[in-house]
Amino acid sequence: MSALLASNLYKSYASGKLRIDVLRGLSIAVEAGRLTLIEGPSGCGKSTLLSILSGLQRPDAGSVTALGQDLWRGDNDAVDRFRLQHTGFVFQGFNLFSALSALEQVMLPLGYMGMTRAEAIDRSQAALVEVGLGDRIDSRPAELSGGEKQRVAIARALAKRPQLLFADEPTSALDAASGQVVIDILRRVAHEHDTTVLCVSHDPRLVSHADRVLGMEDGVILNDRKMQSVSGPEKDGNVS
Amino acid sequence: MIIPLARKILIHDWRRFLPAMFAVALSGVLLLMQTALVFGILGATAVYMRESNAQVWVGYPGTQTIELGRPIPVTAQTALLADPGVARVEPFAWFNGDWQGPPRAGGVSVFVSGVSTEPNALMFSRVLTPAQRALLDQPFTILVDRAELAKLGLPIGGRALLNGRLVKLVGVASGISAFGGVNVVASLATARALDGSSGGAEVEYYVAELKHGANAAAVAARVNREARGYSAWTAASFARNAVLYWMFQTAAGVSAIFLAAVVFVVGAVITSQTLMGAITGSINEYATLHALGVGLRPLRRVVLEQSAWIGACGLVIGVVISLGLLGLAQAQGVPADINLAVWLMCAALVMGIALVSGTAAVRVLRKADPASLLR
Numbered sequence: 001m002s003a004l005l006a007s008n009l010y011k012s013y014a015s016g017k018l019r020i021d022v023l024r025g026l027s028i029a030v031e032a033g034r035l036t037l038i039e040g041p042s043g044c045g046k047s048t049l050l051s052i053l054s055g056l057q058r059p060d061a062g063s064v065t066a067l068g069q070d071l072w073r074g075d076n077d078a079v080d081r082f083r084l085q086h087t088g089f090v091f092q093g094f095n096l097f098s099a100l101s102a103l104e105q106v107m108l109p110l111g112y113m114g115m116t117r118a119e120a121i122d123r124s125q126a127a128l129v130e131v132g133l134g135d136r137i138d139s140r141p142a143e144l145s146g147g148e149k150q151r152v153a154i155a156r157a158l159a160k161r162p163q164l165l166f167a168d169e170p171t172s173a174l175d176a177a178s179g180q181v182v183i184d185i186l187r188r189v190a191h192e193h194d195t196t197v198l199c200v201s202h203d204p205r206l207v208s209h210a211d212r213v214l215g216m217e218d219g220v221i222l223n224d225r226k227m228q229s230v231s232g233p234e235k236d237g238n239v240s
Numbered sequence: 241m242i243i244p245l246a247r248k249i250l251i252h253d254w255r256r257f258l259p260a261m262f263a264v265a266l267s268g269v270l271l272l273m274q275t276a277l278v279f280g281i282l283g284a285t286a287v288y289m290r291e292s293n294a295q296v297w298v299g300y301p302g303t304q305t306i307e308l309g310r311p312i313p314v315t316a317q318t319a320l321l322a323d324p325g326v327a328r329v330e331p332f333a334w335f336n337g338d339w340q341g342p343p344r345a346g347g348v349s350v351f352v353s354g355v356s357t358e359p360n361a362l363m364f365s366r367v368l369t370p371a372q373r374a375l376l377d378q379p380f381t382i383l384v385d386r387a388e389l390a391k392l393g394l395p396i397g398g399r400a401l402l403n404g405r406l407v408k409l410v411g412v413a414s415g416i417s418a419f420g421g422v423n424v425v426a427s428l429a430t431a432r433a434l435d436g437s438s439g440g441a442e443v444e445y446y447v448a449e450l451k452h453g454a455n456a457a458a459v460a461a462r463v464n465r466e467a468r469g470y471s472a473w474t475a476a477s478f479a480r481n482a483v484l485y486w487m488f489q490t491a492a493g494v495s496a497i498f499l500a501a502v503v504f505v506v507g508a509v510i511t512s513q514t515l516m517g518a519i520t521g522s523i524n525e526y527a528t529l530h531a532l533g534v535g536l537r538p539l540r541r542v543v544l545e546q547s548a549w550i551g552a553c554g555l556v557i558g559v560v561i562s563l564g565l566l567g568l569a570q571a572q573g574v575p576a577d578i579n580l581a582v583w584l585m586c587a588a589l590v591m592g593i594a595l596v597s598g599t600a601a602v603r604v605l606r607k608a609d610p611a612s613l614l615r
Contacts, residue, residue, distance in 0.1 A: 047614040056531060057611040077535065084533025091613045095528040097245070099252030104243050109532045111242035120242050153528075160532065168614045200614075
């Protein structure tokens with residue numbers, strides 16, 4: 001069963017007196033345990049698709065079934081709760097609080113999930129070790145490189161142990177080596193934790209490491225490639 | 241909350257929040273100082289109650305302040321004496337005098353107080369010595385506050401006309417200056433002789449000292465139950481009435497409240513702008529938390545907690561500055577009067593400024609739209 005299932009999504013924006021149709025009846029299915037990549041030229045609607053699939057932005061029409069739930073049926077509070085319980089995010093900007101150490105950045109959302117301090121510390125330390133920052137847990141953002149900041153942001157997402165992990169251009173602000181580290185982490189998360197990783201990027205390195213690449217243009221998916229990489233058995237994706 | 245985000249940000253970015261803390265602190269200082277000065281100046285209207293040992297006052301019904309007193313029946317004295325809580329009673333005469341001093345001093349408004357000359361008399365017991373009272377035993381002799389000598393243009397031993405009678409200034413005391421005029425203290429006998437309007441036996445007030453352990457409010461209430469043509473108050477409530485009467489009779493009260501409102505608004509605007517700037521500076525971080533499922537309500541709490549801390553820090557800074565300024569005022573002889581209620585009121589207003597600012601700044605969080613993080 002697909003972890004994410006979207007059907008007939010529509011979204012348009014007003015730009016002055018014009019209405020721009022960003023998504024036009026798009027449907028997609030995304031499987032668990034895979035790193036799925038959406039690529040396409042800027043303005044093709046890939047970020048809008050990611051925001052609708054991840055519960056950040058309501059579609060004008062259409063539905064999203066995430067982990068078997070109709071994501072957009074409830075009110076905003078219900079969607080907030082869904083995101084809190086099940087999703088992690090990695091953004092292009094690292095968006096770390098300058099006042100907090102790496103460990104505190106990762107612990108912060110866990111507190112809002114109702115976890116005890118001891119439990120949050122355990123999970124956060126484990127997440128930081130997993131992204132290779134076990135020795136930097138006390139560092140503030142000012143003391144970390146760009147790649148390290150992005151790894152803290154990934155650890156913040158991972159510590160929640162989300163079934164769904166969304167990443168938006170996670171490598172575009174990073175140098176080659178840091179970008180490769182981040183790509184490896186995202187792949188590992190998908191394959192070892194059976195997490196659904198959905199990533200928007202046009203970084204060619206990411207394309208070559210994804211299990212599946214969806215090419216998008218003008219609000220529709222044009223092609224769907226299953227990559228023959230080191231990632232394991234091939235699965236079918238439904239595209240319309 | 242396992243990570244105290246509000247406090248962590250405040251401590252890390254304290255420089256960013258410092259202007260807000262000072263805005264709150266200085267608002268508090270302004271509120272406190274103007275209240276202290278208004279009360280200090282108007283406190284002179286309560287000098288009669290404050291500097292005397294009487295706990296209960298009896299005067300004409302409805303009298304708000306000493307200047308508005310009218311002669312009352314002598315039965316008031318009997319009624320006071322009949323009360324089980326009263327130890328002794330003393331008459332106190334008060335009237336407006338017509339003063340004609342040396343020509344160069346010009347016109348002066350004069351209030352005449354007729355007090356007992358007994359060594360342990362109640363009126364002005366805190367400021368007049370028995371020796372000073374003894375001087376008043378001579379007919380047509382008066383005392384004034386040391387600070388009024390220049391105003392009267394009269395040296396000790398000098399003479400002037402009071403209500404058309406020649407009086408002699410026999411000494412000075414400290415702490416009997418009045419509000420809006422000069423207090424002239426004379427013996428009851430002199431006062432009666434000077435006061436053309438009174439029939440002789442009637443005075444404007446009776447003051448009472450209570451027996452040890454007697455409750456002033458209870459005595460006043462008992463006396464009032466049978467009172468005809470007079471009314472009893474505790475010294476404290478009569479003093480308070482006098483200050484409040486002048487505060488609202490003159491523009492002092494209204495202007496104090498107006499200035500307080502201006503200070504409140506200015507403090508709140510500066511503080512909310514600082515908070516808004518701080519939130520805007522971290523808006524992507526807040527949006528990320530929101531993306532991770534943290535609702536807007538907990539994020540609002542972070543901002544409100546920050547504003548409460550700003551209020552608390554501003555309060556501490558404000559108290560330190562205020563204590564310094566009050567000390568300076570005291571050293572310079574500037575009348576400033578402050579009590580616990582005023583401190584608490586100003587503290588509440590300061591916290592109010594901080595929390596109103598926080599509530600205003602919370603609106604900025606609406607910009608924490610996680611979808612905006614996706615480009």
